[in-house]
Amino acid sequence: MKKVLEVVGLTVDLELPAGTLQAVQNVSFSVEQGETLSLVGESGCGKSLTALAIMNLLPPSGHFSAAKMEFMGESLLGVNESGMSRVRGNKMAMIFQEPMTSLNPCYTIGNQLEEAYLQHRHAPDREARDRAVYLLEKVGITAAASRLNQYPHQLSGGLRQRVMIAMGLMCGPALIIADEPTTALDVTIQAQILALLHALQKEFNMGLILITHDLGVVARMADRVAVMYCGQVVETGLAAEIFNNPKHPYTRGLMDCIPVPGKVEPGQKLGSIPGIVPTPIGNLHGCLFRNRCQYFQPKCAAENIPLIEQGPGRAVRCISEQINT
Amino acid sequence: METQTVLETRDVTKTYMVSAGVMKTKKPLHAVSGVSLSVEKGSVLGLVGESGCGKSTMAKMILGLENVTSGEIILGGQLLSSFSAKEIARRVQPIFQDPYASLNPRKSIGSIISLPLRALKVGSPKDLNRKIDEIMEVVGLPPRTKHNYPNQLSGGQRQRVAVARALIMRPEVVLCDEPTSALDVSVQAQILNLLMDLRREFGLTYVLISHDLAVVEHLATKVAVMYLGRIVEEAQTRDLFKRPRHPYTQALLLSVLTPEPHLGLPETHLGIAYPNPIDPPPGCTFHPRCPFAEDICKKQAPVPAGEGGHMVECHFPRG
Amino acid sequence: MNREESTTNEKLSELGLKVEYPTPNQIMFRSMLGHKGFLVGATVLIIVVLMAVLAPVLAPHDPYEQNLSMRMIPTFWQENGSWEYPLGTDNMGRDYLSRIIYGSRVSLLIGFLVMIIAASIGTTLGLLAGYFGGRVDMVVSFLITVRLALPAVLVAVAVVALIGGSTKVVIMVLGFLIWDRFAVVIRASTQQIRPMEYVAAAKAAGCSTRRILIAEVMPNLMNNLIVVMTLEVARAILLEAALSFLGMGVQPPTPSWGLMISEAKEFMLFEPHLITIPGIALFVLLLGMNLLGDGIRDVTAPEGRS
Numbered sequence: 001m002k003k004v005l006e007v008v009g010l011t012v013d014l015e016l017p018a019g020t021l022q023a024v025q026n027v028s029f030s031v032e033q034g035e036t037l038s039l040v041g042e043s044g045c046g047k048s049l050t051a052l053a054i055m056n057l058l059p060p061s062g063h064f065s066a067a068k069m070e071f072m073g074e075s076l077l078g079v080n081e082s083g084m085s086r087v088r089g090n091k092m093a094m095i096f097q098e099p100m101t102s103l104n105p106c107y108t109i110g111n112q113l114e115e116a117y118l119q120h121r122h123a124p125d126r127e128a129r130d131r132a133v134y135l136l137e138k139v140g141i142t143a144a145a146s147r148l149n150q151y152p153h154q155l156s157g158g159l160r161q162r163v164m165i166a167m168g169l170m171c172g173p174a175l176i177i178a179d180e181p182t183t184a185l186d187v188t189i190q191a192q193i194l195a196l197l198h199a200l201q202k203e204f205n206m207g208l209i210l211i212t213h214d215l216g217v218v219a220r221m222a223d224r225v226a227v228m229y230c231g232q233v234v235e236t237g238l239a240a241e242i243f244n245n246p247k248h249p250y251t252r253g254l255m256d257c258i259p260v261p262g263k264v265e266p267g268q269k270l271g272s273i274p275g276i277v278p279t280p281i282g283n284l285h286g287c288l289f290r291n292r293c294q295y296f297q298p299k300c301a302a303e304n305i306p307l308i309e310q311g312p313g314r315a316v317r318c319i320s321e322q323i324n325t
Numbered sequence: 326m327e328t329q330t331v332l333e334t335r336d337v338t339k340t341y342m343v344s345a346g347v348m349k350t351k352k353p354l355h356a357v358s359g360v361s362l363s364v365e366k367g368s369v370l371g372l373v374g375e376s377g378c379g380k381s382t383m384a385k386m387i388l389g390l391e392n393v394t395s396g397e398i399i400l401g402g403q404l405l406s407s408f409s410a411k412e413i414a415r416r417v418q419p420i421f422q423d424p425y426a427s428l429n430p431r432k433s434i435g436s437i438i439s440l441p442l443r444a445l446k447v448g449s450p451k452d453l454n455r456k457i458d459e460i461m462e463v464v465g466l467p468p469r470t471k472h473n474y475p476n477q478l479s480g481g482q483r484q485r486v487a488v489a490r491a492l493i494m495r496p497e498v499v500l501c502d503e504p505t506s507a508l509d510v511s512v513q514a515q516i517l518n519l520l521m522d523l524r525r526e527f528g529l530t531y532v533l534i535s536h537d538l539a540v541v542e543h544l545a546t547k548v549a550v551m552y553l554g555r556i557v558e559e560a561q562t563r564d565l566f567k568r569p570r571h572p573y574t575q576a577l578l579l580s581v582l583t584p585e586p587h588l589g590l591p592e593t594h595l596g597i598a599y600p601n602p603i604d605p606p607p608g609c610t611f612h613p614r615c616p617f618a619e620d621i622c623k624k625q626a627p628v629p630a631g632e633g634g635h636m637v638e639c640h641f642p643r644g
Numbered sequence: 645m646n647r648e649e650s651t652t653n654e655k656l657s658e659l660g661l662k663v664e665y666p667t668p669n670q671i672m673f674r675s676m677l678g679h680k681g682f683l684v685g686a687t688v689l690i691i692v693v694l695m696a697v698l699a700p701v702l703a704p705h706d707p708y709e710q711n712l713s714m715r716m717i718p719t720f721w722q723e724n725g726s727w728e729y730p731l732g733t734d735n736m737g738r739d740y741l742s743r744i745i746y747g748s749r750v751s752l753l754i755g756f757l758v759m760i761i762a763a764s765i766g767t768t769l770g771l772l773a774g775y776f777g778g779r780v781d782m783v784v785s786f787l788i789t790v791r792l793a794l795p796a797v798l799v800a801v802a803v804v805a806l807i808g809g810s811t812k813v814v815i816m817v818l819g820f821l822i823w824d825r826f827a828v829v830i831r832a833s834t835q836q837i838r839p840m841e842y843v844a845a846a847k848a849a850g851c852s853t854r855r856i857l858i859a860e861v862m863p864n865l866m867n868n869l870i871v872v873m874t875l876e877v878a879r880a881i882l883l884e885a886a887l888s889f890l891g892m893g894v895q896p897p898t899p900s901w902g903l904m905i906s907e908a909k910e911f912m913l914f915e916p917h918l919i920t921i922p923g924i925a926l927f928v929l930l931l932g933m934n935l936l937g938d939g940i941r942d943v944t945a946p947e948g949r950s
Contacts, residue, residue, distance in 0.1 A: 017671055042509035043480070140597055156599040157376070186375035187536055188595055191580040195590045213509060216582030220590050240586045257514035259539040260583045261566050269521060270543065272514035276479050388848050414850030427841035430668060431863035437842075441849035474667050490845065 004175045004207035005054070006030040009067035012049045012058065012231075019281040023049045024064070025231040031175065031207040036198075038210045038218040038239070041228035044277050047211045050228075051177045055094060056084045072174055089116040093168030097180035099160035103152040109136075109163055110148030117170045135166040139196060158189035165197060175207040182217065194221055215258055219243050224313070227251050230288040231280050233307065237314035247316045247323050249293045287318070295320040330399075331530050332364040332387065332417075332498050337396035339382050343603060354603050356382040358554040359396070364498070364547075369524065369531040371545030371562070373538060373577070377600045378551040380534045384502050387532065389413035401497060411445055418491040422503035424483035428475040435471030438489045447494070460489045463526075464519060481512035485519070492523065502534045517543060538581050542566055550574050553600045553610040560635035570635070570642040572615050609640065617641055675943040682939025688932025696748040703742035704730070707899045711737035719917050731921060734907065736897075740918070743899040744925055750900040751881045751929060754815055758880035759873055761819025766826020767869065771857055773827070774834025784827065791824045797886055804892040814893045818883055825879075826872055833868045837861050867944035874937035878930050885926055901926045 012024035024046040031037045039047040053064040054076070069076045071092060076084075088094070096102045103112060113135070114128035121128075129148070136144035139162040152160060161181065168176055178197065182190040198221060201208045210221055218225055218239065225242050227235040227250065235248040246252045256271025264270060275292040286301040287293070293300070299319065307315040308324060316323060337360045342351040357379040364370045372380045385391040386398060389410060398405040400416055408416075418441065421427040428437050435457050442448055448456060458468040464485045475483055484504065491499055504520070505513040521544065523529060535541050541548055542562060549559040550571065558571040569575045576593040594616035606613050612622040622640055629638045666674070676682050695702060714737040718725045725732065731740035773784035796818075803817050837843065838861075846860045885902030887893030894900040896907070901922040908918035 017666055017674065042511060142597075158597065158599060162597075187538070187580045188375060188576055188593055189599075191582070191591050191593055192595065192597070194582075195592070198590060214582070215510070215584045219584040219586045220582050220588060243584055243586045254510055255584065257510050258584060259514075259517070259537075259543045261539055261542040261578070261581065264543065267521075269518045270514040272518055273511040274515075276481060276512070277509075385844075388844075390844060390847060410847070410852075411850040414848060417848070419845060419848045421841040421845060423841055427845055429842040429846075429860055429864070431866075432860075440846060440851070444846070444850040444852075444855060476668060477666075487845075490849070 002033045003070075004031050004033055004072060005209070006068060006070045007050075007054065007066060008069070010050060010053060010064060010069065011066065012046065012053050012062060012064040014049075014059075015061040016281075018279075022280040022284060023062075023231050024053065025280070025284070027226075027228070027231075027233050029226050029233070029236070031209055033174070033207055034202065034205045036201065036208040036210055036221055036223045038212065038222035038225045039228055040212055040215060040218045040222075040225060042213050042277065044230070044279075045228040046231040047228050048179055051094065051179055051209065051211055054177065055088055055092065056081075057088075086120070089168075090120040090171045091173050092175045092177070093171075093173040095161075095164050095168050095176065095178040095181045097183050099157050099164055099184065102164055103160055105152050108149050108151055109155070113148070113163070113167055113170060116167065120171050131170060132166070135169050136163070138169070138200065139163070139166045140192075141166075157185055158193065161185060161189075161193055162196065165193075165200070169200065169204070172204070173206060175209070176201070177209045177211070179211045180213070181210075183212070183214070190217075197221075215243075215254060227254075230277055232288060232317060234289070234317045235315070236307070237310075241314060247310065248289075248318050249295055249320075249323065250289050253292075295322055328365040328368075330363050331366045331401060332362075332532065333399040334360055334362045334383075334387070335397045335399070336361055337383070337386065337398060338394050339379070339386060339391065340394045352603055355554050355605065356602060357386070360551075360554075360556055361396075362549060362556070362559075364530060364532060366497075366530050367524075367528050368546040369533055369544050371541035371548040372532065372534045372551060373536065373541050373548060374551035375536055375577075375600075377553065377602050379554040379602075380551050381502065383551075384419070384500055384532075384534055387498070387500055388417055388419055414441060414445060415447075415494055416497045418494060418496040418499055420484075420487050420491045420499060420501045420504045423507050424480045424487060425475070425507075427487050428483055430475050432474075433471065434466075434473050434475070434478070434486055437475075437486060438471070438493060440490060441494045445494070456493060460493045463492070463523070464489045465515075479512075480508050481515060484508060484512070484516050488516070488519065488523070492527070492529075495527065496529075498530050498532060500532045500534070503536070504533075505540060506535065506537065513540070520544065538566075538577055539583075550577065553602060553605055555610065555638065556629075556636075557611065557638045558636065560631075564633075564635050568635075568644045570631075570637040570644045571611075571639050572617055572643060573611050575643060617643070672943055676939070679939045679943055681935040682943060685932045685934070685936030685939055688928060689936055692748050692929050692932070693752065695745055696752050699745050699749055703739075703745045704728070705739035705742045707738060707742040707746040708897055709738060713737065716911075716915060718915075722917075732915075732917065734904070734918060735911065738897075740921065743904060744901070744921060747899040747901045747904060747922065747925065748929070750811070750894060750898060751884065751926070754811065754818075754884045754894075755877040755881040757815045758818040758822065758884070759877045761815070762821075762823040762876060762880070763826050763869070763873055765820070766823030767830050767865075769823070770827040770830025770832075771834055771861065771865075774831040775838055775853075775857060775861065777835075777838075781831075784831070788824055788827050791821070794821075796821045796883060800883070800887055801890060801892050804887070809887075809892050809895055811894050811898070814884055814887060818880055818887075822876060822879060822883070825876060826869075829868055829872050830865060833865050834861060837864050867940075871937050871941040871944070874933055874940060878933035878937070881926070881933070882930060 008028045010024055010027045014021040014023050027050060029037060039050060041047050052058050058064060066077060110132055113132040117123060117128040117131055132148060133144045136147060141147055141162055182193050185193060212218060222239040225237065225239050226233045229250050235242060235251050246255050253273040257273060259270055273292050278288060285304060287305045290296050290300045305317050305319055307317045309315050337357060339357040341354045341356060343354045344351050360383060372383060374380045386393055389405060438460060439453050439457050442453060442456060457471055461468045461471060466482060466485050505516050508516060524531060533541060533545055545562050548562050548565045549556045552573050558574045569578055576595055579591045579593050595614045598613040608624045609622045609627050612618040627638050627640045629636050631637050714733050715735055717729050717733045719732045720727055720730045729739050733739055769784045773781040799821060800817050804813060807813060843856060843860055846856050884893055888900045888902030889906040894903055896903060904922040905919055912919050
């Protein structure tokens with residue numbers, strides 16, 4: 001399987017009034033063709049900024065650097081804005097969370113769908129239009145040709161997200177980055193959109209980076225998972241492995257927290273992780289999870305904790321003996 | 326043990342008149358149609374539904390922020406409409422979803438928490454500080470943070486502030502409108518546990534509005550499922566989750582993505598039609614999306630039926 | 645595992661590192677000190693205010709004192725100029741520097757008083773329209789539209805022509821005319837605040853509408869309000885100058901910069917400094933006020949979220 005994206009040592013810093021936020025610290029991962037990698041973590045873990053850094057879409061207060069960032073074998077580092085704009089929407093597509101605001105209310109659906117195609121392929125209008133209709137039908141929208149003339153406000157949230165997916169597919173991307181694509185949608189619609197995304201990925205053999213905080217979504221969709229906490233990757237591995245046998249205390253804590261129908265007796269408390277996520281500002285050292293971890297030892301504060309390999313493709317950022325058995 | 330009905334709604338309907346276009350006359354939007362609920366003291370009623378189902382409108386009516394178009398809401402044996410706004414405020418308090426928008430960014434935490442006391446002129450100014458400290462301890466906030474501002478607190482802490490504000494008056498009913506939807510999973514668990522503890526400690530009664538079935542299953546004693554303004558199924562929590570009878574409830578349950586990788590993605594067979602409250606379908610409002618719809622479903626609206634405290638509104642209830 | 649706090653703002657973060665979480669006011673204050681436009685504008689305003697307040701101390705002569713034997717003395721940098729009358733004298737023999745200094749009083753006084761009247765009217769209308777919507781909004785919007793259809797200067801001129809000009813009349817007329825921007829901005833801001841959950845929470849907590857408007861909504865309007873206030877002061881000062889120039893505002897012999905420009909019209913070709921000096925004074929003050937207003941807008945716009 002060809003590697004679509006390879007990122008090594010990505011670091012993202014944000015300038016805030018309170019100081020420099022080390023939002024992403026030395027993160028590495030890769031995505032292959034036809035594979036779904038999920039970046040999962042709670043708010044503030046840096047997963048969205050990772051995606052923005054790959055596309056070079058960070059806000060003005062953000063800076064990133066990486067040892068390696070290769071897309072389809074070519075380095076993305078040092079590529080200027082015009083170079084990046086040839087990649088974005090073309091071979092690398094992004095689907096955002098809010099279908100309400102991702103579509104421009106002033107333009108028709110057809111207009112927005114065709115825009116990327118016309119821009120990147122320099123194709124005649126007819127061709128762009130045909131492709132738009134084809135993709136709208138692919139994402140399950142009936143009467144596609146008439147929909148082209150509709151405006152975003154005439155569609156529901158679920159339909160808009162389908163349009164967003166179609167937009168991403170217009171130029172036949174090799175990689176889709178989906179940032180919380182279903183968080184803003186109703187639960188029943190969410191299941192449908194995810195199934196759609198999954199089917200399309202398989203059909204077009206694309207790589208998919210699925211960014212979410214919802215472990216249920218990850219479990220059902222992802223092939224491989226990278227769990228992020230406070231800007232670092234704390235655990236990676238195959239989805240099945242991580243869910244059946246979570247190793248990092250944070251991952252375990254998260255699994256305990258999730259309310260699952262039938263999991264706990266009524267009246268019993270949910271597992272929870274005490275404390276709150278620290279702000280990664282300042283001279284960070286040691287394990288960033290240590291103030292909330294039940295396996296805490298003094299050595300956790302002293303050294304920087306590396307990702308320890310636990311098997312092929314499986315790694316955990318923890319030096320506790322109880323984890324590394 | 327006697328169970329007192331603390332809150333009751335009888336056939337409540339709420340209709341808004343909305344414009345359908347520039348030159349057209351206004352059309353009615355039936356946000357809530359004929360909802361009847363009852364909440365016993367010390368219990369938790371879970372109102373579940375997705376966007377457009379009317380649960381937020383129900384919340385506003387229970388809080389007295391909106392009037393009912395028809396039907397009655399009865400609080401502690403008395404008509405809600407007979408209470409003044411301040412009297413309702415003493416009895417029913419909300420916890421809202423968005424911890425960023427539910428706190429006034431220009432007010433200190435102490436001022437936010439004590440607002441109900443000050444607005445209703447309860448207690449003396451000297452008492453105020455003591456009460457604020459008390460409630461902050463109860464919800465797990467360090468009392469020193471009362472001089473801080475919302476932007477200095479995390480999402481979970483802000484939600485604790487919202488809980489403190491709701492509980493400082495010891496209301497009869499706490500209306501939780503998606504209290505944890507905007508929070509991270511680990512924080513959500515903390516807040517849910519907190520709500521559970523407080524309910525036990527103070528004997529509170531909750532109306533919990535949520536789209537998250539897992540959260541509802543954890544906290545609620547009774548669950549009512551709403552769709553397009555009506556209650557389509559209602560049962561004790563255990564019953565509903567063990568034996569969901571309405572096709573919509575079944576689809577909802579199926580859509581809850583549990584972290585079990587081997588299960589893959591669910592197939593709910595719902596189709597891509599979406600509920601539009603302005604133009605509800607004739608007959609059973611769910612029929613365009615229902616995988617089991619038959620002819621009668623398109624023509625005739627089903628009536629509520631059921632036994633043993635398990636109510637369903639469907640021509641062909643499953644199970 | 646409990647967080648410790650040394651002061652309200654500085655905390656030891658969960659990892660034992662010192663992190664500061666500034667309050668909204670602190671964030672604002674710091675941006676102010678870094679914003680060049682704001683600093684320039686604030687400095688200009690402070691200088692002019694000091695000039696106005698300390699006028700009796702700073703002015704070398706009485707601005708009203710006429711000395712016909714000392715008419716039309718040039719400025720100190722021209723031939724025949726002297727340090728006794730640094731900016732020369734006008735055609736009535738009055739010291740120009742003193743008149744400029746005292747003129748700042750007129751500009752500032754009228755500017756601020758007009759702004760206060762306009763702000764009161766406009767903010768009230770905007771608040772009510774934005775909060776209640778419906779019919780109230782319809783009425784207020786209609787009033788705003790009517791007001792915008794009237795050209796301010798012409799109306800002012802007409803009123804003054806009817807009842808005669810004086811400082812008091814100018815203040816009242818302008819105050820009742822330029823409330824439109826307040827109403828529009830406050831209405832829009834209130835409409836944004838109205839659906840926020842903290843307003844609903846305040847209502848649910850038993851707050852009366854009056855209390856909600858004053859204690860919950862107003863504090864969140866202050867940023868926008870202050871920006872508009874600064875810009876409207878500038879507008880009022882300019883309008884006063886225009887009216888006085890037309891003879892419809894402050895009456896002679898009061899030293900108003902607008903009036904001074906008017907009186908210097910006939911000497912424009914031969915004694916251009918008589919017209920340029922008050923012109924420059926006006927320009928500097930207005931520039932300063934506008935920079936200040938823009939600065940406040942920039943500084944308060946992106947409110948820091950943690």
